[in-house]
Amino acid sequence: MSSDEISRPGTDPLETTAAEQRRAVVLFIATLICVFMVYGFQWHGSNPLTDLDSAWASAKFSFALMAILLAHEMGHYIVARRHGFALSLPYFLPFPAAFGTFGAIIRLRSLPGSRTALLEMGAAGPLAGFVVALGAILLGLPGTVEHVTPEYVWVGGLEALEAEVAQPGPVMIWITEVLSGLLPEVRPGELQLMILANPPLMDILGEMVLGQAPSRYSSLDPLAMAGWVGCLLTAINLLPIGQLDGGHIFNSLAPDWSGPLSKVLLGVALLAGWFWAGWAFWAILLLSLGAWVSLPVPRSPGLSRRARIVAVLAFISFLLTFMYRPIELEVMSIADLALVDEDGVPLEPELRAAIDVRLAELLAEYEAAR
Numbered sequence: 233m234s235s236d237e238i239s240r241p242g243t244d245p246l247e248t249t250a251a252e253q254r255r256a257v258v259l260f261i262a263t264l265i266c267v268f269m270v271y272g273f274q275w276h277g278s279n280p281l282t283d284l285d286s287a288w289a290s291a292k293f294s295f296a297l298m299a300i301l302l303a304h305e306m307g308h309y310i311v312a313r314r315h316g317f318a319l320s321l322p323y324f325l326p327f328p329a330a331f332g333t334f335g336a337i338i339r340l341r342s343l344p345g346s347r348t349a350l351l352e353m354g355a356a357g358p359l360a361g362f363v364v365a366l367g368a369i370l371l372g373l374p375g376t377v378e379h380v381t382p383e384y385v386w387v388g389g390l391e392a393l394e395a396e397v398a399q400p401g402p403v404m405i406w407i408t409e410v411l412s413g414l415l416p417e418v419r420p421g422e423l424q425l426m427i428l429a430n431p432p433l434m435d436i437l438g439e440m441v442l443g444q445a446p447s448r449y450s451s452l453d454p455l456a457m458a459g460w461v462g463c464l465l466t467a468i469n470l471l472p473i474g475q476l477d478g479g480h481i482f483n484s485l486a487p488d489w490s491g492p493l494s495k496v497l498l499g500v501a502l503l504a505g506w507f508w509a510g511w512a513f514w515a516i517l518l519l520s521l522g523a524w525v526s527l528p529v530p531r532s533p534g535l536s537r538r539a540r541i542v543a544v545l546a547f548i549s550f551l552l553t554f555m556y557r558p559i560e561l562e563v564m565s566i567a568d569l570a571l572v573d574e575d576g577v578p579l580e581p582e583l584r585a586a587i588d589v590r591l592a593e594l595l596a597e598y599e600a601a602r
Contacts (some may be wrong), residue, residue: 236353238383248321256321260298263324267332268294274329277385289454296458297331298367301362301465305336307360308353308477315349317342331461343527347484348539350490350529354480354544362549365462369434372456373441379449384426384569386587421567421591428452428562429464433552465552468514470550473497474524478550481543483526486533487599490526499526508557567591 272280272290274516280290302310305322312319320339329336332508344350430438430445434456450462474494483490500517505512518524535543567588571579577589 233595252321256323259326260322261325263326263333264298265296266326266328268333270328270330275457284382288419290541292372293458294332295452296332296455297461299370300364300458301333301461303358303364304465305338305467305481307356307358308338310492312344312349312353315344315346315353317344317349317353319353329512336537337467341525344529345531346485346533347531348533348536350480351484351535351539352542354477354484355542358469358477358549359542359545361462362466363555365459365460365466365553366433366437368455368462369437370441372444372453372459373434373437375440375453376442376446376456377451378447379572379584380568381562381568382449382573383576384423384566385576386571386573406561410423421594422563422565423569425562425564427562429555429558429560430459431460431467431553431555434460435462436552464555464558467550467553467555470546470553471503473517474526476518476523478546479526481546483529484539485543487526487529487531494524494526504556508559510558542559565591565595 262584268280272278272283272286275293276283276286276289278286280286280321301324302322309319318341320336320341322336324336325334344353352521370379396558427448435445446456469476470478471480472478472490472493479490479494482493498518499513501515505515571584571587573579
């Protein structure tokens with residue numbers, strides 16, 4: 233996500249100090265490291281500092297994702313300068329969860345002088361990021377591993393089922409009750425899986441490269457995974473709300489309608505939080521930052537022909553990357569999963585049979601106690 237902030241009058245909008253350059257570089261490196269570590273521990277499931285496979289996967293993901301984000305931010309920066317106004321360097325934000333970053337913050341140092349300038353600046357970022365994300369998906373799709381059922385790495389033998397579960401405290405019990413209508417119930421012997429939806433772009437490229445789109449339970453190569461994240465961020469940024477990139481584009485196309493549309497779509501996003509909590513999160517974030525308010529833009533001159541073509545390209549990019557429910561939680565019984573050891577080898581039939589028997593016993597005990 234990019235957040236715009238107008239600099240104080242009297243500053244040179246095209247001047248970037250050495251301190252700002254150092255800050256931008258340090259934050260970029262810190263974010264790259266954070267993305268590397270988060271992917272290794274959270275998505276690959278092992279320490280990327282000690283496991284070579286995890287390190288290689290994390291390196292591919294982190295460099296691909298940061299290339300997508302950097303292309304996005306520099307697209308804004310370069311096009312703005314060509315139109316005679318300026319943005320600060322992007323300040324990337326590390327985040328120790330999800331995908332390791334919270335995007336970047338850019339300060340708008342001077343207002344665009346025309347609707348064409350605002351539209352082309354707003355569209356340049358997501359279009360540049362879209363192209364790099366497309367490349368990452370193309371390079372990563374051949375590494376897709378298909379699964380009829382999800383695989384689960386089983387560690388600890390039969391004793392793993394006998395581990396004591398700590399009793400939740402009163403606060404956690406209250407949170408569980410509040411979220412009970414949004415989160416699926418997880419019973420003993422079950423796991424909650426995170427399923428990533430395919431953006432239309434990945435379906436199309438999957439048909440071209442693999443002969444079929446990646447399935448619901450497929451394992452994506454880290455490059456393709458980075459492209460998936462790039463698609464998600466591109467679609468979110470192209471929503472026509474306030475100071476999101478899509479908001480700048482719509483504001484340039486129809487200045488009189490941008491304000492009312494932002495209010496309507498904020499309400500829609502809050503309601504859409506029922507289908508995916510991320511929509512409500514972004515709506516609340518935009519409200520808290522005041523970024524739902526569109527920038528002032530001159531009514532004349534009108535848009536150039538090139539700007540209108542750019543707007544069409546941005547709309548096509550949105551259609552190719554939008555997912556109404558990007559992440560879905562699905563509960564599955566461990567008995568229905570393909571259990572493998574740490575080397576990816578299926579468990580011995582005797583151990584697998586013993587696990588299935590004990591799972592059935594645990595579930596029967598749980599149902600009897602309800």
